[in-house]
Amino acid sequence: MTNLPASDADVVAGAAPYKVEARATGRTNATIYDIAKLAGVNPSTVSRALSKPGRVSAGTRKLIEEAAAELNYQVNPFARALPTGRTNTLGLIVADITNPTFFGTIRGAESTAAFRDYSLILAESAESPDQELAAAQRMLASVDGLILASPRMDDDHIRDLAKEKPVVVVNRDVQGIACVVPDVNKGIGEAIRHLAGHGHKKIVFISGPTASWMSSQRWSGIQQACEWSRIEAVKIESDSPTVKGGRVTARLIVGSGASAVIAYNDLLAIGLMQELQAAAYAVPDQISIIGFDDIFGADFTTPGLTTVRAPMENCGIEAATVLLRTLKEPGETPSTRYIDTELVVRGSSGRLL
Amino acid sequence: MTNLPASDADVVAGAAPYKVEARATGRTNATIYDIAKLAGVNPSTVSRALSKPGRVSAGTRKLIEEAAAELNYQVNPFARALPTGRTNTLGLIVADITNPTFFGTIRGAESTAAFRDYSLILAESAESPDQELAAAQRMLASVDGLILASPRMDDDHIRDLAKEKPVVVVNRDVQGIACVVPDVNKGIGEAIRHLAGHGHKKIVFISGPTASWMSSQRWSGIQQACEWSRIEAVKIESDSPTVKGGRVTARLIVGSGASAVIAYNDLLAIGLMQELQAAAYAVPDQISIIGFDDIFGADFTTPGLTTVRAPMENCGIEAATVLLRTLKEPGETPSTRYIDTELVVRGSSGRLL
DNA sequence: CACCTCATGTCAACCGGTTGCCAATTTAGA
C-alpha cells in the first residue's frame, strides 16, 4: 500500500507491454538471447554460431549448440525473414487441386522443398487467371520463389511476377522464364510405333481445349510420328478434357474409320472407353485407346489404360530443384528443361482382331 | 577524385547496409512509412487505419487507402507476425500426398483458408510418425494453427502440439482435441440395407491395417448394421490397403461363401474386383463389391464401384472452419464433429443371379 | 621482444508493422 513499490511496478508494466501479449499468444519459445545467457556469450555470437559455420570457434559453437538443444530452441522464421528477406518458403500455385495431374507435381515439389528445409505454401487458382494472379501477388511477399503449375495467366503477367521473385513454370513454355515441360516426343514416338507394330493404319487424336499449349504440342508430335510411320492421323475436337467429354466423342470415333484413338488426356480416354464398351465395342479388339499423363486410376479401368506417362512428380522435383538453385546462385539465364515421357502399355491397346 | 564526395559516399554506404541488401533481395515494396509520407500522416496512423477499422476517421482512412493503392502496398507478413505472433497461415500435414483420400481434404482446407485470407502450408509425413512430428514441430513456429489429416503419431504427441497452438485432427478421434471425423454409420447402414434388399445373406469385410482406428470403426459399424438386418458378417485381414492388397485377398473371398464384399477402402475393392474379373467371376452377378471413400477414379472401373463416400472435402472445410473459429474465439472446449457418409451406388453391387 | 596478422567476440542499428500511453483536436453539452 505504500506508493513507491506500486508506482515502480506500474512503470515496469508500462515499459514491457509486449511480454504480456507474448504469453497470451503462446509465444513462449526460447530466443537466442536465452541461449546467449545460458552459454555466457553475446547474442550475436549465438546468431553467427547457428547460421554461419566457421565464424565462431568450435568450442564456443559446441557450447551454444548444447545450450540451444537444452532450451529446445527453434529459430523464429519471421524474425529471420524480416531483416534478410529470406523466408525459406516456396510457393506453389496449381490450376486445380483436384485435377490428378497435379498430385504428382505437388508431391515432388513438397518433398524437394522439405528436403532442403524449405516450406511449401500451396494455393489454387480454380482455373481462373484472375484468381491465379491474385494468389501469386499475395504469395510474393511470403515466399522466396514461386512455382506455377500449368498457369492460366498471360505470359506477360508471368514475366512481371518473375521480376519480383524467381519463378519456375511447369507444363508451359514461357519465353524468358525457367520452365519444366514434359517432352512428349519420346512417349509419342513409342506410342505410334506401338500402334504401327500392331497394324494400325489410321488413328484419331482427340484434342484438348483449343487454347491449350500442351494439346497443340501433343497433336504436332503425333502428326510427325505418324508421318514417319506412314499412319494417317486425324484430329477431333472435344468440348472438355473430362470423362464426360470423352463419352461425347465416342459417336464421332465410331464414324471415323480409325482403328486407334489417342486422347489428349487420360480422362478423355477413359470416358471414351466407357462409352464404347457400353455400346458393346471391344477394347482393344475393335479399337485401341491410348491416353496421356498416366493419372492416378488409369489402371483401374478394364482393360487398363495404355497411356503416355508424363512424370509429373519429376516435374515437381525438377521445378523445385531449379528454383532452389536459382535462389542459391542467382543470375543464371532461365531455360526450359524437358522431362522425358514414356509409353505405359496396359490392356487398352493392341492388335486388331 | 576529390576527397570529400568520395568519403561522403562511403559514409552513406556504410550507414545503410540494409538498403543495399534490400534491393539485392528484391524487397522493393512500399511500406507504411511511404504511405504515411504520401498521405501526410504518422505511420502508426497508417497501421491503425489498415488494421483497426474505426480507430481512425473516415476521411483520413480514405486518404490512406488511396495512398496505399497508389503505391501498390502489400503488408509485409513477417513484419506483422513478428510482434503479434499472428501469421495468417494454417498448416496442414497429411500422411501421404499421393493418397487420393487426402486430395479432398487438401482442397477443402485450402479453399476455406484462402477465403479468409489465410495461407496454407502443406507438409507430408510419408506415413512416418517421426517425420510427422518433426514436420509439425517445424511448422508450429510459422502457423497460427495446425490440421493433422489422419495423423500417425501418438495421441499424447498430438496433445503436446495442441498445447502450443490450436490443432484440429481429421479422420481420427483424439480425446481432448478438436476432431473432424466421417460418421460411417449412415453410409454403412445404407450399404447393408442395399445388400439386404438384394438378397445377400453373408458378407465379408476386408479390414485395413490392424492399427487403423478407421478400420475398426468401419468393421464395428458393419457388424451392428448386419445384426439389425440379419446378415452374417465375417472379417478377413488384408496385408495392405492397396490395389495389390485387394488382389491378394481374392482367393480368400472365393472360399468364404459370401455373396458380397465390403472392403476397408476403394483401393482394396478395386484390386479385388480386378482379380475376380480376371478369374472370370462376374461382378456383380456372382459377387457384389462395395468400397469405402469414393476416391478419385472409383468410377473408372467396369462396372463402376459402389462405395460409401466419405466427403473428405467437407472434412477439410470443416477442419479449417473449426480451426479459424478457434483462432478468433479461443477457449471453446474441443469436441468431435461428425460428417455424414452416404452410399454411392454404381454397378459393382446388386442382385445375385 | 616488438610488431603484425588473423581469428574471435561485441556493439548497435536495422528490418516493418503494432500498440500502450498520452497529447491534441473536435464535438457535444451546459
Place this chain on the structure above:
DNA sequence: TCTAAATTGGCAACCGGTTGACATGAGGTG
C-alpha cells in the same frame, strides 16, 4: 461561450534474429 467528453494522432518501445564495423586477444615472424 466555456468546459467536459470523446475522437483522433503521434511517440517510442518492441518483436527476434542479422550483420557491418570495430575491439580484443592469440599466434606467428623477424
